[in-house]
Amino acid sequence: xxxxxxxxxxxxxxxxxxxxxxxxxxxxxxxxxxxxxxxxxxxxxxxxxxxxxxxxxxxxxxxxxxxxxxxxxxxxxxxxxxxxxxxxxxxxxxxxxxxxxxxxxxxxxxxxxxx
Amino acid sequence: xxxxxxxxxxxxxxxxxxxxxxxxxxxxxxxxxxxxxxxxxxxxxxxxxxxxxxxxxxxxxxxxxxxxxxxxxxxxxxxxxxxxxxxxxxxxxxxxxxxxxxxxxxxxxxxxx
Numbered sequence: 705x706x707x708x709x710x711x712x713x714x715x716x717x718x719x720x721x722x723x724x725x726x727x728x729x730x731x732x733x734x735x736x737x738x739x740x741x742x743x744x745x746x747x748x749x750x751x752x753x754x755x756x757x758x759x760x761x762x763x764x765x766x767x768x769x770x771x772x773x774x775x776x777x778x779x780x781x782x783x784x785x786x787x788x789x790x791x792x793x794x795x796x797x798x799x800x801x802x803x804x805x806x807x808x809x810x811x812x813x814x815x816x817x818x819x
Numbered sequence: 820x821x822x823x824x825x826x827x828x829x830x831x832x833x834x835x836x837x838x839x840x841x842x843x844x845x846x847x848x849x850x851x852x853x854x855x856x857x858x859x860x861x862x863x864x865x866x867x868x869x870x871x872x873x874x875x876x877x878x879x880x881x882x883x884x885x886x887x888x889x890x891x892x893x894x895x896x897x898x899x900x901x902x903x904x905x906x907x908x909x910x911x912x913x914x915x916x917x918x919x920x921x922x923x924x925x926x927x928x929x930x931x932x
Contacts, residue, residue: 737920739922745924746905746925747905747922749920749921752919763919763921794863810862810863811862813862
């Protein structure tokens with residue numbers, strides 16, 4: 705079944721640890737995104753990708769990095785987690801259409817807590 | 820720069836009463852507007868987009884360029900409408916293919932039985 709998957713759903717980790725949030729989609733979409741959302745706040749785009757080997761910074765500056773080696777996979781990495789990174793991270797994908805953002809399909813999210 | 824404003828964080832409406840969730844935007848070019856919804860324990864998903872001009876689950880939204888608004892309306896609220904609603908804007912920049920979605924802070928709608 706076509707879907708978008710995020711793991712882990714919840715992660716509690718100590719300061720200084722390296723973490724990778726996984727995102728995979730079986731929808732055949734070219735564009736993928738990472739949004740960050742603090743409780744009660746708007747979603748902020750932190751990274752996006754048009755396709756393999758394409759990664760772009762979003763509107764909100766983030767210390768995280770992403771890679772896109774395979775079409776279906778778009779992991780997000782924090783080399784050294786800090787309490788300020790505590791947030792919910794949402795992965796999304798969409799088809800590529802010029803002139804429109806297209807409908808975004810979201811994963812269930814990864815809630816990160818850094819102690 | 821593109822910006823979306825949803826002035827109400829919380830909105831409570833009685834079942835059967837009309838609903839209006841407000842959304843205002845700021846964008847110098849030609850915008851494309853969306854409403855996304857997140858029901859309890861479900862993912863964020865598209866509710867409707869202005870170019871479709873269709874009614875979804877009884878909801879409609881009209882783009883008013885003069886007032887830079889895209890308010891979401893439903894004439895008779897139902898209990899299953901309780902959810903978090905996000906207005907979003909995609910700017911069609913000169914660099915086509917670079918469109919990004921900007922979200923508002925969201926409005927939590929509660930339908931009172």
